[in-house]
Amino acid sequence: xxxxxxxxxxxxxxxxxxxxxxxxxxxxxxxxxxxxxxxxxxxxxxxxxxxxxxxxxxxxxxxxxxxxxxxxxxxxxxxxxxxxxxxxxxxxxxxxxxxxxxxxxxxxxxxxxxxxxxxxxxxxxxxxxxxxxxxxxxxxxxxxxxxxxxxxxxxxxxxxxxxxxxxxxxxxxxxxxxxxxxxxxxxxxxxxxxxxxxxxxxxxxxxxxxxxxxxxxxxxxxxxxxxxxxxxx
Amino acid sequence: xxxxxxxxxxxxxxxxxxxxxxxxxxxxxxxxxxxxxxxxxxxxxxxxxxxxxxxxxxxxxxxxxxxxxxxxxxxxxxxxxxxxxxxxxxxxxxxxxxxxxxxxxxxxxxxxxxxxxxxxxxxxxxxxxxxxxxxxxxxxxxxxxxxxxxxxxxxxxxxxxxxxxxxxxxxxxxxxxxxxxxxxxxxxxxxxxxxxxxxxxxxxxxxxxxxxxxxxxxxxxxxxxxxxxxxxx
Amino acid sequence: xxxxxxxxxxxxxxxxxxxxxxxxxxxxxxxxxxxxxxxxxxxxxxxxxxxxxxxxxxxxxxxxxxxxxxxxxxxxxxxxxxxxxxxxxxxxxxxxxxxxxxxxxxxxxxxxxxxxxxxxxxxxxxxxxxxxxxxxxxxxxxxxxxxxxxxxxxxxxxxxxxxxxxxxxxxxxxxxxxxxxxxxxxxxxxxxxxxxxxxxxxxxxxxxxxxxxxxxx
Amino acid sequence: xxxxxxxxxxxxxxxxxxxxxxxxxxxxxxxxxxxxxxxxxxxxxxxxxxxxxxxxxxxxxxxxxxxxxxxxxxxxxxxxxxxxxxxxxxxxxxxxxxxxxxxxxxxxxxxxxxxxxxxxxxxxxxxxxxxxxxxxxxxxxxxxxxxxxxxxxxxxxxxxxxxxxxxxxxxxxxxxxxxxxxxxxxxxxxxxxxxxxxxxxxxxxxxxxxxxxxxxx
Numbered sequence: 001x002x003x004x005x006x007x008x009x010x011x012x013x014x015x016x017x018x019x020x021x022x023x024x025x026x027x028x029x030x031x032x033x034x035x036x037x038x039x040x041x042x043x044x045x046x047x048x049x050x051x052x053x054x055x056x057x058x059x060x061x062x063x064x065x066x067x068x069x070x071x072x073x074x075x076x077x078x079x080x081x082x083x084x085x086x087x088x089x090x091x092x093x094x095x096x097x098x099x100x101x102x103x104x105x106x107x108x109x110x111x112x113x114x115x116x117x118x119x120x121x122x123x124x125x126x127x128x129x130x131x132x133x134x135x136x137x138x139x140x141x142x143x144x145x146x147x148x149x150x151x152x153x154x155x156x157x158x159x160x161x162x163x164x165x166x167x168x169x170x171x172x173x174x175x176x177x178x179x180x181x182x183x184x185x186x187x188x189x190x191x192x193x194x195x196x197x198x199x200x201x202x203x204x205x206x207x208x209x210x211x212x213x214x215x216x217x218x219x220x221x222x223x224x225x226x227x228x229x230x231x232x233x
Numbered sequence: 234x235x236x237x238x239x240x241x242x243x244x245x246x247x248x249x250x251x252x253x254x255x256x257x258x259x260x261x262x263x264x265x266x267x268x269x270x271x272x273x274x275x276x277x278x279x280x281x282x283x284x285x286x287x288x289x290x291x292x293x294x295x296x297x298x299x300x301x302x303x304x305x306x307x308x309x310x311x312x313x314x315x316x317x318x319x320x321x322x323x324x325x326x327x328x329x330x331x332x333x334x335x336x337x338x339x340x341x342x343x344x345x346x347x348x349x350x351x352x353x354x355x356x357x358x359x360x361x362x363x364x365x366x367x368x369x370x371x372x373x374x375x376x377x378x379x380x381x382x383x384x385x386x387x388x389x390x391x392x393x394x395x396x397x398x399x400x401x402x403x404x405x406x407x408x409x410x411x412x413x414x415x416x417x418x419x420x421x422x423x424x425x426x427x428x429x430x431x432x433x434x435x436x437x438x439x440x441x442x443x444x445x446x447x448x449x450x451x452x453x454x455x456x457x458x459x460x461x462x463x464x465x466x
Numbered sequence: 467x468x469x470x471x472x473x474x475x476x477x478x479x480x481x482x483x484x485x486x487x488x489x490x491x492x493x494x495x496x497x498x499x500x501x502x503x504x505x506x507x508x509x510x511x512x513x514x515x516x517x518x519x520x521x522x523x524x525x526x527x528x529x530x531x532x533x534x535x536x537x538x539x540x541x542x543x544x545x546x547x548x549x550x551x552x553x554x555x556x557x558x559x560x561x562x563x564x565x566x567x568x569x570x571x572x573x574x575x576x577x578x579x580x581x582x583x584x585x586x587x588x589x590x591x592x593x594x595x596x597x598x599x600x601x602x603x604x605x606x607x608x609x610x611x612x613x614x615x616x617x618x619x620x621x622x623x624x625x626x627x628x629x630x631x632x633x634x635x636x637x638x639x640x641x642x643x644x645x646x647x648x649x650x651x652x653x654x655x656x657x658x659x660x661x662x663x664x665x666x667x668x669x670x671x672x673x674x675x676x677x678x679x680x681x682x683x
Numbered sequence: 684x685x686x687x688x689x690x691x692x693x694x695x696x697x698x699x700x701x702x703x704x705x706x707x708x709x710x711x712x713x714x715x716x717x718x719x720x721x722x723x724x725x726x727x728x729x730x731x732x733x734x735x736x737x738x739x740x741x742x743x744x745x746x747x748x749x750x751x752x753x754x755x756x757x758x759x760x761x762x763x764x765x766x767x768x769x770x771x772x773x774x775x776x777x778x779x780x781x782x783x784x785x786x787x788x789x790x791x792x793x794x795x796x797x798x799x800x801x802x803x804x805x806x807x808x809x810x811x812x813x814x815x816x817x818x819x820x821x822x823x824x825x826x827x828x829x830x831x832x833x834x835x836x837x838x839x840x841x842x843x844x845x846x847x848x849x850x851x852x853x854x855x856x857x858x859x860x861x862x863x864x865x866x867x868x869x870x871x872x873x874x875x876x877x878x879x880x881x882x883x884x885x886x887x888x889x890x891x892x893x894x895x896x897x898x899x900x
Contacts, residue, residue, distance in 0.1 A: 029514040029515070029533075029535070029551070030514070030533060030537045031530070031533075031537075032514075032530065032531045032532070032533055033531075055551070078591060079591050079592065079593050079594070080590055080591035080592065080593035081590045081591055082492075082590045082591070082593070083537060088590060098591075100591040100592060102592050102593075102594070102595075102596040102597055103513065103551070103555065103592070103593050103594040103597070104513075104551070104552075104554075104555025104556075104558060104559060104594060104597040105597075107550075107551040107552045107554075107555055108552060108555070111552045123600075124559065124596060124597055124600060124601075125596055125600075127628070127631050128596065128627065128628050128629070128630065128631075129583075129627045129628075130592070130596060160531075170550075171531045172516070172529065172531040172532045172548050173512075173514050173515050173516050173531060173532055173533055173534075173548055174531040175515055175548060175549065175550045176514055176515050176550060176551050177550070177551050178550070179550045180550060180551060180552055207550075
């Protein structure tokens with residue numbers, strides 16, 4: 001692992017190390033928690049043939065939507081594309097391979113990798129299309145589907161605050177998949193609006209302990225709030 | 234589930250509802266996080282034939298040590314009895330059945346129940362005594378041991394603060410198994426030093442959302458710090 | 467006069483008991499939000515990771531980190547908490563959500579629900595619907611009784627891929643409130659001005675109707 | 684003059700690189716705490732749920748909610764965090780702990796470690812030792828070279844139930860520092876005043892000794 005004392009990077013250096021064809025977890029549920037600045041830097045950096053793992057596809061023109069539109073994404077593992085018609089079009093046109101998981105199973109497959117397990121046993125989706133082809137096992141007289149852990153080379157996560165050791169604090173519903181992904185990938189690159197010295201984050205408030213985080217990048221709120229769009233209620 | 238508006242109980246009423254022979258998860262790693270006041274009330278209440286699930290056996294004369302000494306505990310599922318010689322004696326004399334799990338697997342077996350899964354796949358302990366008799370499965374060309382979820386009728390947990398809906402905040406290393414157990418049991422009884430109105434706990438600071446908690450009991454710090462013993466370093 | 471959707475929502479609001487934890491599905495059910503009075507001690511769960519959602523008040527600035535699962539900016543009420551996606555779905559899978567309202571493409575006499583996919587036409591993914599449908603303690607479907615072409619949505623047997631089987635407790639449409647029972651769909655309430663024959667004609671599933679016990683809404 | 688344990692601990696402290704995350708096993712390894720200077724940017728992990736432990740200073744009142752896995756009251760250094768047991772062991776199983784020091788009943792030439800159970804005599808449970816031994820990136824054993832009866836603890840092959848197999852990188856005793864290599868145990872350092880023949884006599888495992896490269900400690 002990266003030494004605690006060597007985690008702070010500038011954003012170009014952080015994303016430049018991501019290899020072509022990498023499998024990348026991306027935090028966020030819709031816009032909140034999406035590491036927009038890291039994604040824009042990744043687009044700039046040029047890697048293609050990527051497999052992305054994200055709850056959704058953001059919206060057209062922002063976040064992973066931009067990477068999909070630029071043809072950089074080979075495969076997307078997700079739960080829902082509802083807000084991104086260009087991603088749906090890319091899928092329907094065969095330009096984007098999409099693998100869907102029920103949202104909670106997607107979360108748990110990621111969490112499972114983060115916990116160092118090989119998989120878990122679930123009863124979700126039994127008798128539906130989701131369970132077709134899923135391996136089953138009987139335990140305590142009941143059938144269970146085996147969901148393998150979902151691994152990634154890199155996770156890109158968004159935090160409200162970080163310290164230079166890589167401790168992270170998320171805010172409100174910008175948490176979502178971020179803490180799970182921050183434990184699950186081989187390399188974890190975190191962007192944060194505020195980067196403090198160790199000891200400045202209240203210890204009971206830290207959501208992701210620094211041990212899981214490889215690199216920390218400070219980003220401006222302005223560069224990472226482009227994703228904010230009005231949605232009615 | 235208990236309605237949000239009906240969770241506050243006095244301590245005697247809370248433990249009186251626990252049935253004879255119940256399987257009970259008990260929070261705490263050593264003394265911190267052990268719900269001493271609830272355990273003392275349970276001893277008072279008289280139920281026997283219990284199966285307890287706790288990381289350790291506390292120390293002689295306190296916490297679950299008292300229940301073991303009073304002959305109320307039939308079986309203990311734990312990771313280590315190192316600090317409790319009376320529990321070791323009871324085990325060696327055949328008065329207490331003890332099932333040991335490696336500490337992290339014990340935590341995950343509890344977490345697995347809390348997540349609503351049937352079990353998980355681990356490589357911990359392969360080739361050791363721990364894996365003897367454990368069912369194995371092959372996945373992605375590797376052997377994995379199947380660890381079933383560990384369920385309980387009741388969890389007794391300790392929190393620093395609660396509100397009357399059952400939101401919980403733990404403190405420092407008094408967290409340990411408490412948040413896991415608070416999600417895992419059918420009925421979850423939480424003791425807290427401070428019981429607030431809803432809205433008084435900072436929303437980003439809540440560790441266990443109230444949805445998982447059945448009953449909340451306010452206890453005095455004095456009645457639940459009997460367990461504090463000096464240990465050298 | 468109340469529109470069809472207003473009538474559905476007003477009737478649906480009567481399903482909620484103070485002290486419950488309630489999830490509102492995307493679309494029509496989300497609008498139930500506005501039918502739950504502020505003083506009612508109910509926590510609305512949204513699967514992106516919040517318990518205790520409240521609609522933003524007029525003029526309240528949006529908090530860009532605070533949305534519901536439909537993407538709308540929300541605020542929270544006293545007793546609210548936020549958490550990650552794993553915790554959110556643990557809450558669902560462990561049946562710690564008391565009640566959920568969901569839309570439907572099709573729902574049938576056995577309480578089967580199809581609301582996520584129309585093969586060849588609509589398949590944006592399942593999101594959290596499957597786990598909610600399968601595990602929440604009580605699922606109430608809110609939908610129009612017939613689709614825009616007038617075809618029944620309350621079927622003898624669903625034809626679309628299921629979200630979950632046998633998961634629906636009650637169905638509330640613009641025409642009726644129906645309970646899923648072992649004997650079939652039992653009409654609880656019928657819309658004002660509608661007679662049972664008209665209701666049967668608009669419904670593919672056989673209906674159990676006891677006019678002496680049936681209410682109006 | 685330094686005692687045997689002081690020599691072991693002083694030598695062990697040289698294994699720690701600034702910026703690392705280090706776990707200290709119960710017993711002798713815990714005492715390494717006092718050999719890590721305050722200004723050294725190292726976070727000590729304790730499996731009960733804390734990263735960044737620091738020994739309590741003289742006169743500092745104990746915080747009853749702040750212990751390490753041995754039960755001692757601790758404090759924390761800047762950059763510390765606290766977390767639940769699942770997160771703590773995820774950190775271990777995912778090899779996010781760089782280095783752990785553990786005691787041993789027996790350790791052998793293949794890097795197998797036995798430190799949790801003596802059948803019929805001592806079996807208080809395994810605690811977190813198995814996961815630490817199996818998954819931490821580098822495991823250094825700290826133990827006396829011989830047991831209190833003078834029997835070797837550094838064996839050709841462990842006889843007690845294993846904690847984990849092939850997990851040990853380095854062994855530091857009062858007599859020697861030895862690395863586990865594919866060819867066997869290679870002596871890195873030998874205690875001041877001890878000659879290789881005495882070391883071999885006190886050791887059951889065959890030792891690879893290159894006197895030209897061997898250090899003293």
